Amino acid sequence: MRKFRFFFIVYALVPAFLLSTPLLAKEDTYRGLSDFAKALNLIEKNYVEEVSSEQLTQSAIKGMFDSLDPYSVYLSSEGLRNLEIGTMGEFEGIGVEITVRDGFLTVISPIDGGPAQEAGVRSGDVIVSIDGESTEKTNIVDALERIRGREGTEVNIVVRRGGTKEEDHEFTITRRMVKLRSVESRLVEKDIGYIKLSQFHRDSADEFLSSYRGLEEENGAKLGGLVLDLRNNPGGLLEQALALCDMFIDKGLILNVKGRSERTSKEYFAREGMEIPTDHVAVIVNQGSASASEVLAGALKDSGRAKIVGTRTFGKGSVQSVIELSGETGVKITTARLLTPSGILIDDKGIEPDIFVEGGEKDAPSDPQLARALETIKRM
Numbered sequence: 001m002r003k004f005r006f007f008f009i010v011y012a013l014v015p016a017f018l019l020s021t022p023l024l025a026k027e028d029t030y031r032g033l034s035d036f037a038k039a040l041n042l043i044e045k046n047y048v049e050e051v052s053s054e055q056l057t058q059s060a061i062k063g064m065f066d067s068l069d070p071y072s073v074y075l076s077s078e079g080l081r082n083l084e085i086g087t088m089g090e091f092e093g094i095g096v097e098i099t100v101r102d103g104f105l106t107v108i109s110p111i112d113g114g115p116a117q118e119a120g121v122r123s124g125d126v127i128v129s130i131d132g133e134s135t136e137k138t139n140i141v142d143a144l145e146r147i148r149g150r151e152g153t154e155v156n157i158v159v160r161r162g163g164t165k166e167e168d169h170e171f172t173i174t175r176r177m178v179k180l181r182s183v184e185s186r187l188v189e190k191d192i193g194y195i196k197l198s199q200f201h202r203d204s205a206d207e208f209l210s211s212y213r214g215l216e217e218e219n220g221a222k223l224g225g226l227v228l229d230l231r232n233n234p235g236g237l238l239e240q241a242l243a244l245c246d247m248f249i250d251k252g253l254i255l256n257v258k259g260r261s262e263r264t265s266k267e268y269f270a271r272e273g274m275e276i277p278t279d280h281v282a283v284i285v286n287q288g289s290a291s292a293s294e295v296l297a298g299a300l301k302d303s304g305r306a307k308i309v310g311t312r313t314f315g316k317g318s319v320q321s322v323i324e325l326s327g328e329t330g331v332k333i334t335t336a337r338l339l340t341p342s343g344i345l346i347d348d349k350g351i352e353p354d355i356f357v358e359g360g361e362k363d364a365p366s367d368p369q370l371a372r373a374l375e376t377i378k379r380m
Contacts, residue, residue, distance in 0.1 A: 036060065058329065069334050070100030070140060071320050077328040079141040082148065093148035094155060095178040096121060097234035097290070098140060099316060105135040105143055107159070108314055109232040109288030112198045114178045119171045123232060123288035123314070125159035128168065132156065141332075151176050185211035191224035192377060193278075194370075197244075200236030200292040205243035212276060225280040225377035227370065228306070231359070235291025235316065242268055245299040247275040248306070252341065254299040257319060259336035264319075280380040281306035282373035285351060286359055290314035297351045298340035307380075308353040309373045317346025 040056055062074040075083065082091075095114020099106055107125040110117035127135050130146045138146075147155055153175050161167045182204045185195045193215035197208060216223055235241075245254040249270040259265045283297050283306045294313045300306035317338040324330040338346045357372045 054327070061325075061331070065331060065333070066139065069318070071318060072333045073139050073141045073331070075141060075322070075330040075332055076145075078145060080322075080324070080328065080330050082141070082144055083322060083332070090177055090179045091148065092151045092177055093144075093175055094119075094121075094173045096147065098127065098143055098147075100140060105138055105140075108234045108290045108316065111178060111180065111234075112196075112232060113181060115173045115176055116171075117232075119173045120169070121157075121159060121171060121173075122161065123286065125161055125169075127157055128160050129158045130155065149175050183207040183211050185215055187215060187218055188227065188370075188374065191219060191221070192227065192374065193219070193223045193225070194227045194229065196229040196231075197293070198233055200233070200238075200240040202237065202240070204236070204240045205247070208244060209247060209275060223278045225282070225374075225380070226276070226278045227373045227377065228281060228283045228300075229370070230289045230293040230297060231284055231286045231310065231369070232288035233290070233293040234288065234314075235293055238292050238295065238319065241292035241295045244296055246270050248281070248300060249303050250274050252303060254303070254341060255295055256339040256341070256343070257336045258339060259319075264335045280377045282376045283308050284369050284373050285310040285313050285353060286369070287311055287314055289351075290316040294346050294351050295338060295340075298344065298346060301351065301354065302341040302344075307355060307376050308351065309355045309357055309376060310353050310369050311356065311358060312352055313350035315346060315348045315350035317349075 040053065040060075043051060043056060044053060058074070065072050065074045073079070094116040095111035096116040097108040097111065099108055105127040107116075107121060107123055107127065109123045110121045127143070129135060130143065133146075135143060147157070149155060154172055155175060156170065156172045158168055158170045161169060180199045180201055182199050182201055183195060183197055185193065188194045193212070195208060195211055195215070197204065212223075212226075242255060251270055251272060253267055254270050255268045257264075257266045257268070281300065283300055285293070285297050285308060289297065289310075290313060294315070294317060297308055297313065301308050318334045319336040319338065320332045321335045322330055322332050340346065340351070344351075355372060355376060357369045360366055360368050
């Protein structure tokens with residue numbers, strides 16, 4: 001793979017970002033910093049028990065980020081490690097991607113083959129308690145720290161399905177090493193390949209291209225059709241999704257990133273040449289398809305490169321930058337929102353399929369979405 005060597009999630013010290021002159025020049029900012037210093041001094045001198053200034057400062061930063069969107073959070077040293085582990089292909093836990101939606105801790109998708117999926121956890125489930133403790137006012141980072149743990153230990157979660165307490169389901173799940181199987185592939189019929197992409201981690205684009213070429217070799221000729229399965233793909237590294245877009249699309253806009261300034265806004269265009277020349281492509285999505293998978297599905301749909309089959313995607317279309325602070329802590333802050341080439345805002349809206357097909361039940365002998373995708377390819 002030769003194209004798109006860039007990362008959108010940034011691990012860096014950026015004092016210019018945090019301490020820019022225009023920001024500090026604002027009178028209300030000066031006043032706020034003065035009030036904070038007074039409050040800090042008051043607590044240190046007068047509170048009945050001794051409290052470290054480091055603890056107070058961290059709590060203040062956490063409080064600021066708690067007032068923003070669910071994806072902007074303060075990261076402890078453990079939170080930073082968990083974030084890094086999430087892009088490396090394996091971790092200890094139950095295998096579930098979560099977010100906060102409308103104030104509720106919500107499952108984006110269980111990871112394919114992970115303990116949570118095997119137990120019966122579904123996309124859209126609302127986690128109401130973890131080990132008997134309510135998740136009310138719990139942010140994503142804190143929830144992940146409670147859910148993850150050593151292999152062989154158990155965690156109890158209660159999820160609400162359908163919006164009422166009567167629809168609560170309790171699961172006691174044994175944690176284990178969860179390996180992210182990024183790419184799976186096979187020939188489903190003569191001349192038609194199937195590739196399932198479960199995550200976008202560091203090597204996903206290269207693995208995808210290798211799988212595609214392996215299918216062509218197995219087929220003995222160029223593939224006439226390709227099914228790309230993005231169901232329950234919660235996203236990952238945006239640069240990997242952009243690299244995949246560029247493999248399929250020969251020219252034109254593939255993603256519009258809109259931030260508050262030119263520095264955080266950018267348009268990405270495909271470069272000439274396609275590494276995936278298959279003419280007939282169908283993409284399967286569902287409620288568990290989020291973030292980077294929505295970027296890929298949206299670009300393929302808007303460019304006319306593929307038909308989208310399934311149900312509306314999750315609607316997580318924003319960019320977070322990770323910035324290290326002192327003491328091995330950091331923050332994750334939303335810096336931009338993502339729009340498809342046609343200008344559709346992904347966040348909270350998702351990608352609408354061209355062909356709506358409900359998914360079958362877990363472990364059902366048939367897969368209606370895959371069947372419709374194959375039918376769609378044959379009609380192209």
